[in-house]
Amino acid sequence: MGGSVNAHLRRTFYLFAAGFAGLVMVLVYWQVYSREALANNPENGFQTQRSVSSPRGLILAGDGETVLAKSVKRPTPTGPVYDRVYPLGEPFANVVGYWSTRYGATGIEIGNNSDLSAIVGEPETLDDLINRATGGPQPGNNVILTLDPELQELAYQELSSSSTGRGAVVALNPKTGEILAMATAPSFDPNQVNENYPELANAPNAPLVDRAAQSLYPPGSIFKVITAAAALEAGVSPQQRFFDSGAYVLPGYTVENFEGKDYGEVTFTRALAYSINVVFAKIAVEIVGAEALTQMALNFGFGDPYDDFPLPVSGSSVNSLPPEQWTTGTLAQTAFGQGEAQTNAFEMAVVAGAVANDGKIMEPRIVREVRSPDGIILNKPTPSVRRQALPPATADTLNVMMQEVVIQGGFTEAQIPGMKVAGKTGTAESGNGPPHSWWITFAPADDPEIAMCVMIENGGRADRSAMPLAASLMKAYLEDGI
Amino acid sequence: MILALLVTTLGFATLIFVQEAASPPLAYGAYYAGTLFVLYLGVRLLLPHSDVLLVPIVTLLTGLGLVMIFRLTYNVEGSQELALTQAVWILIGSGAMFLVVLFFRNYDRLFDYKYLLAIAAVFLIASTFTPLGYSVNGARLWVDLGPVNFQPSEFARIALVIFFAGYLAEKRDVMAATSRTFLGIQLPAIKYFGPVALVWAASLGLLVFEKDLGSSLLFFAVPLLMLYAATGRTAYVLLGGVLFSLGSFVAFLLFEHVQLRVQSWLDPWRDPDGTGFQILQSIFNIADGGLLGTGLGAGFAQTIPEVETDFVFSAIASELGLLGATAVLLAFLAFTYRGIKIALLAEDDASKLLAYGLTAMFAIQTLIIVGGVTKTIPLTGITLPFVSYGGSSVVGNFILTGLLLLVSERAGRREAEGLVYRDDPWGAP
Numbered sequence: 001m002g003g004s005v006n007a008h009l010r011r012t013f014y015l016f017a018a019g020f021a022g023l024v025m026v027l028v029y030w031q032v033y034s035r036e037a038l039a040n041n042p043e044n045g046f047q048t049q050r051s052v053s054s055p056r057g058l059i060l061a062g063d064g065e066t067v068l069a070k071s072v073k074r075p076t077p078t079g080p081v082y083d084r085v086y087p088l089g090e091p092f093a094n095v096v097g098y099w100s101t102r103y104g105a106t107g108i109e110i111g112n113n114s115d116l117s118a119i120v121g122e123p124e125t126l127d128d129l130i131n132r133a134t135g136g137p138q139p140g141n142n143v144i145l146t147l148d149p150e151l152q153e154l155a156y157q158e159l160s161s162s163s164t165g166r167g168a169v170v171a172l173n174p175k176t177g178e179i180l181a182m183a184t185a186p187s188f189d190p191n192q193v194n195e196n197y198p199e200l201a202n203a204p205n206a207p208l209v210d211r212a213a214q215s216l217y218p219p220g221s222i223f224k225v226i227t228a229a230a231a232l233e234a235g236v237s238p239q240q241r242f243f244d245s246g247a248y249v250l251p252g253y254t255v256e257n258f259e260g261k262d263y264g265e266v267t268f269t270r271a272l273a274y275s276i277n278v279v280f281a282k283i284a285v286e287i288v289g290a291e292a293l294t295q296m297a298l299n300f301g302f303g304d305p306y307d308d309f310p311l312p313v314s315g316s317s318v319n320s321l322p323p324e325q326w327t328t329g330t331l332a333q334t335a336f337g338q339g340e341a342q343t344n345a346f347e348m349a350v351v352a353g354a355v356a357n358d359g360k361i362m363e364p365r366i367v368r369e370v371r372s373p374d375g376i377i378l379n380k381p382t383p384s385v386r387r388q389a390l391p392p393a394t395a396d397t398l399n400v401m402m403q404e405v406v407i408q409g410g411f412t413e414a415q416i417p418g419m420k421v422a423g424k425t426g427t428a429e430s431g432n433g434p435p436h437s438w439w440i441t442f443a444p445a446d447d448p449e450i451a452m453c454v455m456i457e458n459g460g461r462a463d464r465s466a467m468p469l470a471a472s473l474m475k476a477y478l479e480d481g482i
Numbered sequence: 483m484i485l486a487l488l489v490t491t492l493g494f495a496t497l498i499f500v501q502e503a504a505s506p507p508l509a510y511g512a513y514y515a516g517t518l519f520v521l522y523l524g525v526r527l528l529l530p531h532s533d534v535l536l537v538p539i540v541t542l543l544t545g546l547g548l549v550m551i552f553r554l555t556y557n558v559e560g561s562q563e564l565a566l567t568q569a570v571w572i573l574i575g576s577g578a579m580f581l582v583v584l585f586f587r588n589y590d591r592l593f594d595y596k597y598l599l600a601i602a603a604v605f606l607i608a609s610t611f612t613p614l615g616y617s618v619n620g621a622r623l624w625v626d627l628g629p630v631n632f633q634p635s636e637f638a639r640i641a642l643v644i645f646f647a648g649y650l651a652e653k654r655d656v657m658a659a660t661s662r663t664f665l666g667i668q669l670p671a672i673k674y675f676g677p678v679a680l681v682w683a684a685s686l687g688l689l690v691f692e693k694d695l696g697s698s699l700l701f702f703a704v705p706l707l708m709l710y711a712a713t714g715r716t717a718y719v720l721l722g723g724v725l726f727s728l729g730s731f732v733a734f735l736l737f738e739h740v741q742l743r744v745q746s747w748l749d750p751w752r753d754p755d756g757t758g759f760q761i762l763q764s765i766f767n768i769a770d771g772g773l774l775g776t777g778l779g780a781g782f783a784q785t786i787p788e789v790e791t792d793f794v795f796s797a798i799a800s801e802l803g804l805l806g807a808t809a810v811l812l813a814f815l816a817f818t819y820r821g822i823k824i825a826l827l828a829e830d831d832a833s834k835l836l837a838y839g840l841t842a843m844f845a846i847q848t849l850i851i852v853g854g855v856t857k858t859i860p861l862t863g864i865t866l867p868f869v870s871y872g873g874s875s876v877v878g879n880f881i882l883t884g885l886l887l888l889v890s891e892r893a894g895r896r897e898a899e900g901l902v903y904r905d906d907p908w909g910a911p
């Protein structure tokens with residue numbers, strides 16, 4: 001009798017055991033299979049909550065000491081909350097960004113969020129593992145940038161005190177691709193975003209926009225560096241002579257020089273130094289052609305959104321139409337950077353760096369390394385070649401021609417005593433107010449340490465606005481060794 | 483046993499260290515450890531042949547419950563003292579269990595009063611309809627007896643299991659024999675089946691009207707399983723299944739709160755800040771735990787309403803992760819296993835059915851609430867035995883454990899005295 005009851009008991013026990021096993025499977029489903037989907041569900045506020053209840057990592061400048069962003073503990077009735085503080089404020093705001101639970105995040109704060117935020121992924125150090133196992137505070141990792149803090153600060157101050165107070169500076173090391181400065185003006189105080197966001201977002205001078213990389217402007221004559229590279233590749237030599245009558249008439253469009261000048265017979269080198277539109281239009285139409293010119297711009301990084309760069313970069317563009325549909329007028333205009341061509345300081349600093357570095361574009365980098373809170377290096381990207389924009393010999397020829405721009409062009413303000421400096425001016429018609437003022441430069445030209453692009457929105461003539469600003473930064477960097 | 487106390491101490495130490503929380507008076511901790519240790523020794527002394535694992539498992543579960551309740555409420559305005567209250571309830575529960583062990587060594591005598599117990603149980607449940615009863619969260623489950631409030635259904639269910647065990651053991655032979663068939667299903671004589679059905683229906687009906695869905699489910703399933711165990715007739719289970727579907731459907735049509743429960747189970751996203759809030763927060767917290775959990779004190783389980791009672795398992799899954807939650811489920815399964823084993827080894831049918839009924843109640847209660855908070859089945863408000871906050875539940879479960887120990891003591895003694903040469907109970911029947 002007891003035996004048969006026991007059989008029933010055993011059977012139902014298996015049923016219970018199956019029930020428990022089923023519950024474990026359900027847990028696996030929630031905790032492993034659909035974990036990420038649930039964590040990212042808009043109804044789930046835990047990520048935001050966690051982001052304020054554990055400290056994010058530091059953001060440090062290139063010297064490894066200057067703190068650009070840190071988390072500061074503040075006790076509240078429901079436990080400690082961490083506020084994000086930006087000790088240096090405006091000059092670094094476009095790069096560092098802000099971290100707001102109300103208005104989202106920008107800059108490195110979001111670009112390197114997975115490094116900065118606490119617990120994402122597997123534990124990386126023993127301390128990390130112990131902290132997690134005991135539920136202790138888990139600060140995020142520290143991100144060390146490549147920025148030279150003094151150069152960045154100086155660039156921001158110079159931009160702010162420029163004639164319009166609107167512009168951008170990008171400086172990089174041509175040999176490594178490390179960004180030394182990436183400044184924009186006007187800027188904003190990232191410490192006040194929660195209070196001021198609506199005002200900042202609607203301000204007419206757009207302080208939230210990073211003019212260094214997110215805006216696009218007509219490049220004007222600095223684009224002639226690209227046209228010159230295409231011309232050299234097409235067989236034009238620096239000493240080749242061209243005649244400038246002051247005008248170049250094409251069907252439906254006539255090219256004229258800046259301020260209506262005419263220069264007569266000039267070498268190609270001199271045409272670059274004096275920035276003669278007529279000669280460049282003639283070379284583009286008669287020797288280079290639309291396709292080769294477009295291809296050269298693409299080689300230099302036009303059309304490239306630099307997806308691997310942690311900050312958003314608007315891709316530069318040559319023209320909305322494919323080159324085979326261009327008129328000769330379009331080609332002539334593009335040759336000296338007008339028409340539809342659009343770019344920004346970031347891209348043109350890359351162009352200057354490519355010429356300086358024997359035609360090699362190094363991968364632009366703004367994060368030097370990521371370290372755990374206890375200082376262990378977790379990630380340190382090494383310099384890498386992004387692309388060979390043009391052959392080394394052509395790059396060296398172009399380098400010398402750009403040095404001649406400073407010498408023959410008589411730009412004494414751009415010169416640095418005892419050092420060869422290369423550069424190219426740009427005064428771009430904006431269609432809205434005074435022209436934008438551009439200057440790209442690198443030095444020392446025979447062994448470049450820094451390449452730079454300065455742009456002053458509506459700044460007027462290059463040699464009176466962007467060039468002196470760049471020169472003071474270059475001198476500060478190279479002479480005073482900041 | 484020592485392991486269980488160590489785990490609890492470690493849990494508290496982690497919490498105090500991590501949260502920089504003011505330590506609860508250590509004296510209470512010592513009382514807790516001391517009481518359960520004395521209880522353990524007392525049981526070993528009084529019932530030397532009883533099951534050795536039950537009390538340590540109970541210690542582990544109540545200790546874990548204390549840690550979680552403390553973690554979830556120590557910084558919540560108005561309920562900082564909840565963990566201490568729970569500790570006091572555990573002491574009372576231990577005392578109740580000790581009394582059971584001391585005075586009901588001849589638990590057979592309980593079966594003689596089975597009808598009385600059944601009537602008492604029905605009256606206990608019905609007592610919430612007296613002016614002493616009151617409602618919490620829409621369910622009328624509570625009775626206010628001056629200094630103490632309690633949930634009578636937590637105790638009534640034990641009385642009912644005793645009744646069913648006694649009655650079914652007596653009548654199982656006649657009930658297994660069929661006298662007539664209806665629609666091809668063989669039915670037992672009304673005469674024998676009557677009292678079972680009556681008590682069953684009365685308790686169920688009352689609970690349904692109290693809107694206590696979790697207990698209704700429990701009260702439905704446990705007698706059905708006991709009936710199956712006693713007679714071995716799957717027809718009863720099938721019949722029960724049909725009745726259950728019918729009953730659920732009627733309840734769904736009749737009661738708005740049942741519709742709400744089912745709706746928030748099927749589609750909580752429809753009203754994520756209203757009816758679906760609790761279950762969604764539970765799921766978010768469980769998912770947040772991942773494999774290893776966030777660590778004690780680092781989760782957000784406090785976002786779940788009622789987390790220290792019904793949803794304590796979500797907090798465990800969140801902070802201890804899949805591994806911790808599985809370990810807790812294994813502890814429950816181990817308790818169930820020992821309970822079934824006690825039933826297998828028991829000598830007479832009444833003891834078998836008693837041990838089985840109590841174990842089944844424990845197991846099903848766990849399955850219902852864990853299934854509920856993990857959105858496996860519709861949510862029904864019920865506690866996780868020994869872990870959830872709740873005095874009646876804790877004391878009830880201690881009494882349940884005491885009864886199981888008594889049954890196991892008798893079988894153990896019988897074996898020790900060499901009266902039977904028992905076969906392996908897990909072998910072929």
